Amino acid sequence: MNYGPLIFLAAFFALAGSWSGFVLTPQLQIGRLQQTNTIGNPTAAYPVARPGLAQQGLDVYRANGCAYCHSQQVGQTGTVLEIALTDAGTNHPPIIAALLKLAAAPADGPTVLTALPQLEAARTNGGSAMLLDGLPKAFLRSSSREGANAAIKALYAAGAKAQLWIVPVGPDLARGWGSRRTVAEDFLFEAPVMPGSQRVGPDLANMGTRQPNVNLHLLHLYAPQLQMKGSTMPPYRFLFERRKIGLEPSPEALVLPAEVAPPAGYEVVPKPPARALAAYLASLRADAPLFNAPLTVPASATPATSTNAATTAASAK
Amino acid sequence: MNPNHPKSPFIIHNSSFNLPPSVAPDVIDASCRLPLVVLFLSAAVWLLTASAFGLIASIKFHAPGFLADSAWLTYGRVRPAAVNAMLYGFCLQAGLGVALWMLARLGRTTLAAPWMVIVGALCWNLGVAAGVVGILGGGSTGFENLEMPAYAAALVFLGYLMMAFWGVLTFHQRRERQLYVSQWFLFAALFWFPWIYSTANLVLQGFGARGMAQAVIAWWYSDNLLVVWLALVGLAAIFYFVPKLLNRELHSRYLALMAFWMLILFASWGGIPASAPVPAWMPTLSVVTTVLGVITVIAVFVNVFRTTGGKCLMRMSNPSLKFIGAGLASFVVVGFASAVTALPAVNQVTQFTWFTIGKGLLNFYGFFAMVIFGAIYYIVPQLMGQEFPFPKLVRAHFFTAALGVLLFAVPLAVGGIAQGLKLQHAVIFADIAKGTLPFLRASTVGDLMMALGHVMFLVNLGGLVFQFYRGRALSAWAEATAEIKTAEARP
Known part of the structure; x- marks a missing residue:
C-alpha cells in the first residue's frame, strides 16, 4: 500500500482550505475596502493617506521595531x-x-x-x-x-x-487611548500594517490626538525618562546628532533640561529619521466616526476631531 | 506499534512489490552523517546566538539604557533577531535534520543525495545569517515571525527546497512500504513550509496586500509555522522516539492519525486574535479551531501515556526520554493555554500581555527545542558510533533547560495575567508597566539558565563531532603513513 499520495492530498486540501480562508478571502474582503465617509460629514473621506514625512516615519517605526512594545489597536467593551x-x-x-x-x-x-x-x-x-x-x-x-x-x-x-x-x-477608552475601537478601515493605507501584539508601552492608535506636539515627541525619543519617570523605553539617541554649535545655534536643536543637556557649546539636533518618526507619531489618530464604529462627536465641545484637517495640520508642523 | 517493527492489520502485504532489500541502520546513518552534523552544529550555534540576543533584550528591562546608543542593538531589533535566529536558525534547521533522519530510518533507505542536503543547509544558513543581519540593520519587514528581508527570505526558501526535496525523494525511495505515523507528520511538514512561506513572502513583500489583509496573512503564516509545522515535526519525533526508546509498541496508530488530521484540518485556521480589528468571522473561526486543538493535545497525551504504561518520561534514565517528556509536558500546557486564552472573555485579559509571549516561548523552548534535544542526543551518537564526550553534561543540560524554561515561563505567565487584569481598569498605564517589571526581571534568570544549557549542548555536540573527525583523521593519517613504509619495505 502506498499512502504517499494520500498524505500529500490530505495536506494539500487541508492547507488549501485554510489558505483560501485566511489568505484569499481577506484579500477579497478587506483588500477591497475603499475610503468611506465619516458619519455626520459626508464630504470627508476616511482614511486619508499620510503626508510624506509621516509616511517616512512609518519606515523608521518599522525598522526600529516600535511595534514590539506598542500596539495600535484600541478596544471597546x-x-x-x-x-x-x-x-x-x-x-x-x-x-x-x-x-x-x-x-x-x-x-x-x-x-x-x-x-x-x-x-x-x-x-x-x-x-x-x-x-x-x-x-x-x-x-x-x-x-x-x-x-x-x-x-x-x-x-x-x-x-x-x-x-x-x-x-x-471600555478600559482603553477610559484611559484616554482613543474615542472608539479600532477597525480595519483605520489601516487601509498602511504598508506594512503593524497593529502590534504587546503593550509594554502605551497604545499608540491615537498618539496624534493625545500629543500633537512634534517637539515633545522628539524630546521623548531622546530621553524617555524625562516625561515618564521609570519608563523602560530605551532612548533613541542614535536618531539624533550631538554636534558643536556653529555660528549660531540650530533652530531645530532640542531644548533639553540640565540632566540630559549636552556640554556647553554643543547642541542636540534630530536627524531626518527622528523628525519623520515624530511626524508619524503626531499623525496617528483613529477617531473618525464610522458606520461600523459609530460615535457622536459633539460639534462644539471638541472641534479638533474633524479628522482630515487636523491630521494634515499636525503633521505639517 | 514499534516503528522498527510496524505491523498493522489494516495494511495488506502485497508480495507483488518487488522491493529492494532494506538497508542496514549503520549504512543509513553513514549516509546521513555529514548533512546532519552540518545541520545540528549550525542549529546549535544559532541557538546560542538567539540566547545571546534574547539576553540583551531581557537586560534592557533592568536598564533601558543598556546598549541603547547603537541602532543595531536597540530593543526593537534585537528581539526579532533573537526570535528569527531561534525559529529559522534552530527550530526549523534542527527539525529538518531530525526529520530527514527519521524519514531515512523509517523508510529503511539511505538519505538521497546527502551532498545536495549539505548545499541546501549552507544556503539556508547563509539566508538566516543575512536575515538576522538585515533585521539588526533595520531591514525588518515589520511582520512578526516573518521579519527577514526579501533577499534573505529567498535564500532561506531555496535552502529549504534543496533539503526538503531530498527528504521527499528519500520518502519516495523507501524500502519499507508500510508507513509509520511519524512519516505522515513529516511528509506533510516537508510540504507545508514552502507553501506558507512563499505565500506570506510573495503577498506581503512582493505583490502587496491592502490594510489589515496583511496582518491576517501574517497571523495565518505565524500560526501555520509555530503551531502546525512545529507540532508536525515535534509530534513525529515524539511518536517515533517514545516507543523506540522504550522498546514498546505505540498505543494506538489511530489516535496518532487523529492528531494528524486535527492538526492539519483545524490548527491551520488558528492565529487570528479574538480582538483583532478585522471582520468578526475571522477571529470567530480562529477561536473555534483553536479550542478544538484541545482534542489534539488530549489525543497525543493519552497515546503517549498509554504507550509508556503511565510512567513519567521525565523520570526515565534515558536522557533523550527525559527531554522528550519535558517537551510533551510543555506541548500539553501550551495547547491548553492556547485554547483557554483563545476564548474572547479570557483573551480580553491576556491579549497584549507578557502571557502571550511566555506561551510562545514555551512552545519554542519548552516543547519543540526539548523534543529536538532529546532526538539529537539519541541520533548523533548513532551517527558517530561513539558516545558523547561529556555524558554528565547531557544530564546537566536537561536540568538547566527544564529549570530555565520554568523560571522563565512561569513569571511571564503570572506577570502577564496580573498585567492583563490591571488593563481591564482605567489604571494609569505607567503603573501597569511598572508592575510587570519584577516578573520580567525574574524571567531573565530563566534566560540565563537556558543560555547555560545551550552552551553545554554546543560543547557536547561540538566535542563529539570533533572527537569523531579527529579520530578519523588520525587513523587516516596513520594508514597513510603506514602504507608508505610497507611499500618502501617491500622491494
Missing part, C-alpha cells in the same frame, strides 16, 4: 447612549426636576451622568443657570435605546431639547 441637552430654554426648574426624576428611575433606565448633588443643589438654591450653561452637555447615560428615547420625550415635555449621543466605552 460596548457603547452607551448619553442624553445631551442642546437647548434648555429659559425655564430651568422643570427641566432639572425632569432630570432628577429620570435619574431616580429603576436600574435599567437612565441614570444621572453628571454629579447628582449638583443637580440637587441647583434645584434648592436656584443656581440652575450655571448648571445648564455650556450646552450641549450630556446629563444622562442609558444602556437601552428605549430608556433613552423615553428620557428624551420627558425632557421635551419639560421644555428642553435633547439629543442622543453614542459613546463607546
Whole structure:
C-alpha cells in the first residue's frame, strides 16, 4: 500500500482550505475596502493617506521595531447612549426636576451622568443657570435605546431639547487611548500594517490626538525618562546628532533640561529619521466616526476631531 | 506499534512489490552523517546566538539604557533577531535534520543525495545569517515571525527546497512500504513550509496586500509555522522516539492519525486574535479551531501515556526520554493555554500581555527545542558510533533547560495575567508597566539558565563531532603513513 499520495492530498486540501480562508478571502474582503465617509460629514473621506514625512516615519517605526512594545489597536467593551441637552430654554426648574426624576428611575433606565448633588443643589438654591450653561452637555447615560428615547420625550415635555449621543466605552477608552475601537478601515493605507501584539508601552492608535506636539515627541525619543519617570523605553539617541554649535545655534536643536543637556557649546539636533518618526507619531489618530464604529462627536465641545484637517495640520508642523 | 517493527492489520502485504532489500541502520546513518552534523552544529550555534540576543533584550528591562546608543542593538531589533535566529536558525534547521533522519530510518533507505542536503543547509544558513543581519540593520519587514528581508527570505526558501526535496525523494525511495505515523507528520511538514512561506513572502513583500489583509496573512503564516509545522515535526519525533526508546509498541496508530488530521484540518485556521480589528468571522473561526486543538493535545497525551504504561518520561534514565517528556509536558500546557486564552472573555485579559509571549516561548523552548534535544542526543551518537564526550553534561543540560524554561515561563505567565487584569481598569498605564517589571526581571534568570544549557549542548555536540573527525583523521593519517613504509619495505 502506498499512502504517499494520500498524505500529500490530505495536506494539500487541508492547507488549501485554510489558505483560501485566511489568505484569499481577506484579500477579497478587506483588500477591497475603499475610503468611506465619516458619519455626520459626508464630504470627508476616511482614511486619508499620510503626508510624506509621516509616511517616512512609518519606515523608521518599522525598522526600529516600535511595534514590539506598542500596539495600535484600541478596544471597546460596548457603547452607551448619553442624553445631551442642546437647548434648555429659559425655564430651568422643570427641566432639572425632569432630570432628577429620570435619574431616580429603576436600574435599567437612565441614570444621572453628571454629579447628582449638583443637580440637587441647583434645584434648592436656584443656581440652575450655571448648571445648564455650556450646552450641549450630556446629563444622562442609558444602556437601552428605549430608556433613552423615553428620557428624551420627558425632557421635551419639560421644555428642553435633547439629543442622543453614542459613546463607546471600555478600559482603553477610559484611559484616554482613543474615542472608539479600532477597525480595519483605520489601516487601509498602511504598508506594512503593524497593529502590534504587546503593550509594554502605551497604545499608540491615537498618539496624534493625545500629543500633537512634534517637539515633545522628539524630546521623548531622546530621553524617555524625562516625561515618564521609570519608563523602560530605551532612548533613541542614535536618531539624533550631538554636534558643536556653529555660528549660531540650530533652530531645530532640542531644548533639553540640565540632566540630559549636552556640554556647553554643543547642541542636540534630530536627524531626518527622528523628525519623520515624530511626524508619524503626531499623525496617528483613529477617531473618525464610522458606520461600523459609530460615535457622536459633539460639534462644539471638541472641534479638533474633524479628522482630515487636523491630521494634515499636525503633521505639517 | 514499534516503528522498527510496524505491523498493522489494516495494511495488506502485497508480495507483488518487488522491493529492494532494506538497508542496514549503520549504512543509513553513514549516509546521513555529514548533512546532519552540518545541520545540528549550525542549529546549535544559532541557538546560542538567539540566547545571546534574547539576553540583551531581557537586560534592557533592568536598564533601558543598556546598549541603547547603537541602532543595531536597540530593543526593537534585537528581539526579532533573537526570535528569527531561534525559529529559522534552530527550530526549523534542527527539525529538518531530525526529520530527514527519521524519514531515512523509517523508510529503511539511505538519505538521497546527502551532498545536495549539505548545499541546501549552507544556503539556508547563509539566508538566516543575512536575515538576522538585515533585521539588526533595520531591514525588518515589520511582520512578526516573518521579519527577514526579501533577499534573505529567498535564500532561506531555496535552502529549504534543496533539503526538503531530498527528504521527499528519500520518502519516495523507501524500502519499507508500510508507513509509520511519524512519516505522515513529516511528509506533510516537508510540504507545508514552502507553501506558507512563499505565500506570506510573495503577498506581503512582493505583490502587496491592502490594510489589515496583511496582518491576517501574517497571523495565518505565524500560526501555520509555530503551531502546525512545529507540532508536525515535534509530534513525529515524539511518536517515533517514545516507543523506540522504550522498546514498546505505540498505543494506538489511530489516535496518532487523529492528531494528524486535527492538526492539519483545524490548527491551520488558528492565529487570528479574538480582538483583532478585522471582520468578526475571522477571529470567530480562529477561536473555534483553536479550542478544538484541545482534542489534539488530549489525543497525543493519552497515546503517549498509554504507550509508556503511565510512567513519567521525565523520570526515565534515558536522557533523550527525559527531554522528550519535558517537551510533551510543555506541548500539553501550551495547547491548553492556547485554547483557554483563545476564548474572547479570557483573551480580553491576556491579549497584549507578557502571557502571550511566555506561551510562545514555551512552545519554542519548552516543547519543540526539548523534543529536538532529546532526538539529537539519541541520533548523533548513532551517527558517530561513539558516545558523547561529556555524558554528565547531557544530564546537566536537561536540568538547566527544564529549570530555565520554568523560571522563565512561569513569571511571564503570572506577570502577564496580573498585567492583563490591571488593563481591564482605567489604571494609569505607567503603573501597569511598572508592575510587570519584577516578573520580567525574574524571567531573565530563566534566560540565563537556558543560555547555560545551550552552551553545554554546543560543547557536547561540538566535542563529539570533533572527537569523531579527529579520530578519523588520525587513523587516516596513520594508514597513510603506514602504507608508505610497507611499500618502501617491500622491494
